[in-house]
Structures are given as C-alpha cells and as structure tokens.
Amino acid sequence: MIRVAWLILRKDLTVEVRSKEIVYTTLFFAVSCVLVFAFALVREGRGPEDGAAGILWIAVMFAGNLALGRTFERERQSETLRALLLAPASRPAVYVGKLLGILVLLFGAELLLVPLVALLFQARLLSHPFWLTAIMTTGTVGFAAVGTLFAAMLVRARSRDVMLPILLYPMTIPVMIGGVRGTVALLQSPPDTASVTMWIGLLVCMDVVFVTIALWTFEPLMTE
C-alpha cells in the first residue's frame, strides 16, 4: 500500500514538475489573497491585533481549495482518474497518494505564505519555528484529508467548482478554529504554550478522525 501511494505521489509530482500549472497558480493566488488582506486591513504599518493568524489560515484554505479543484480537474480531463481506479491498487492507497500530493503542494505554499504574512502584518510568526510547524502541519493535514475526499467525489458531479467550497468549509471550520486559535496563542509574548499544545492536541484528534473516515468511505464512494 505504501508503495502504491508513493507511486501515485511520484506520478503527480512528475506531472506537476513538467507543467508547473498548479504550483504557479496556487502560489500566485495565495500571495494575492494575502495582499488583498494587507491593503484592506493594515493601517499605518500595523495590522489588526491577532489578524495575522486568521489571514494566514484563510490564505491557506483558499489556496488549498483552488489546488484541490485543479488537481482533480486534471485527472478528469483525460479520464485518468478512471484509469487510476481501474489499476490493481487498493482504493485507500490511491487516496493516500493523492492526499500526499496535495500536502506537498500546500506545505510549499505555506513556506511562502508564513514569511509573507509575518512581514506584512509584523507578526512574530518565525520566532518559534517548532510550534509553528506543528500547528501548520496538523491543521493542513486535517483540511487536506477532508478536501481530497470531497474533491475526488466531486469529479463526476455537476457544478463541482461551486460545490467544493460549499462542502469543504462547513466541514473544516473546526480545523480552522483550531489552527487560528493555536497560532494566536503562539503569537502572544511570551507564547501561551499550554493553549498551543491544547489546540495541537485537538487538531491531531481531528486529523485522526478525518483520515480514518476518509480511508473508510473512499472505497464505497469511488465504486461505480
């Protein structure tokens, strides 16, 4: 199963390295999203208090939504998703491979977003790299776990571009709350480590629940 997931990840990365379409569009969108917030909210060089955490997560979720849509749109265009499902690979392995591809993309986007938000909103995001990495990782995994499942299901649906955010955002609000509150607690001086660990714990719980249900439902959902 790990081998199949790795092969799917490698396939997705190879396609992406050759076209670079999703990487460029997602990064550009994420950056312009942060810039819109900066123009709207920053006054005299200072953003609203605790605003940086929220804006960082909004940018991640918006960019993630775009990346999820594009990734599966590409599989739809030449019916390659069907080929993938016809291959003698277990369905959960296909899901894990796709999820890893999305995660690589989103972590790449975050590497750019975190310094950008830190710079534009004068937030001390980079002073605790370990905790920040933990929050970003757990939050992103939760978001992507639900997102990959829904985006894969929507491949055959009508008006899927509208449906993805409509399904994804209500479902991932708890992840969003955990990520934002954890980041806000980290930005305080000195950082509120008790709250940070509490929110990371909650995010890990959500990740486990979401990934489990996704692995469990992917098989019956992807059977025609």
Added chain:
Amino acid sequence: MRKYFVPLAAVATAMFLYAPIMIAQAPYESTMGLVQKIFYYHAPSGMVMLVSAIVCGVASAIYLWRGTPAADRVAMAAAELTALFGLIVIVTGPLWARKAWGIWWDWEPRLTMSFVGWLISVSYLFVRKYAGPGSDKLGAALAIFGSVNVPFIYVSVNVWRTMHPKTTVVPSLQPGMRGPFWFSFLALLLLYLLLMTARVHLERQRTALDELYLAEEDAS
C-alpha cells in the same frame, strides 16, 4: 408507520394544544422568570436535531455500504429535518440569550458547533439538489462526516467552561418543570416521526413516478 399516521397526527395535535397550558402552569424560574419558558421549546428541538443528525448519518452509512434505496430516502428526509429543527434551535437560542446573557450570540463552543452542524445539514441539501448524478453518494459521505460532529456538540458544554447551560440541567430540573419538559420533548419527537414518515413517503412516490415515466418512454 403509515397506518398509524392519522391517529398519531391527532395525538400530536392534542399534545401541541395542551403543551402551552402545561408550560404556563410550570413554576417560574427564580432568576430568569418568564424568559426561561422558551427552554421547553429550545432544548427539546436541540435534542431532536441531534437525533435527526445521527439518523441521517447511520442511514447514509447503510446506503453507502449496502446500497439500500430506502436508507437513502431516510437520510434525505432526516437531513431536511435536521436543517429545520436546527433553524428552530438557532432562532430560539438567541431570543433567550438576549435576556439571560444580555447578548444575542457568542462564539463559544456549544453555539459554534451547533451552528456548524446546521451548516453541514444545509450543505447536504445543496449537494442533493444541485450536484446532479452521484449526489446521493456524495451526500452520504457528507452526512457521515456531519454525524461525527454530534457527540462534540453534546459534550462541548461539559468539557469547556461555556456560558451555555450544561447537559446536567435536564436531570436536575425541579419536579414542576420536569413534566412539561419531557411532555414538550415527546410532542416534538412525535412531530419529527410524523414529518419523517410523510417525507420518506413523498420521496418513495417520487421515485415510483420517475420509474413510471421511464417505463412509459421505453414503451413508446
């Protein structure tokens, strides 16, 4: 269930007519006074909403793994009623909160999670209506995710210190209030069952009609 529909509807009507009298006769709560009476409507609606969300999740799981069309109809009906009772809960809640807390709404865990649960039920209805072919399975997955939310809504008031009254309020009600509360709950639960029956029946008729249409088109 359909055989008993009319007699049960009569019982429900009688209960809904008698409930205001019972609630009016219940003792006043010492600090909140008259405002507390909305509790007989708000809390049972919330309980019915959670029951409905679980029914929807279980029916969806059955549909996803067994493919039973009846389970899909139950899930569809339960999702609509979750949205309906959820709407009652988030409208009556703020009416009470304005008097009891002095604010309409607060983003504390119980309220947030209930609101999220209601949003998920509404997004389920969107999927069923607009996503076209395959929306039945899509909705089923969404409902399974949504029903995971239910235990969180229930325990949220006990785990975090929140403004919302805890779940222990119900067993600790004073005797004069306990009667009307459970009476209201039974009345709303009966209403829920009746609406479920009617909605599932409607969906079954609709499927039958579609099949007749297709048969007619094939014949001609």
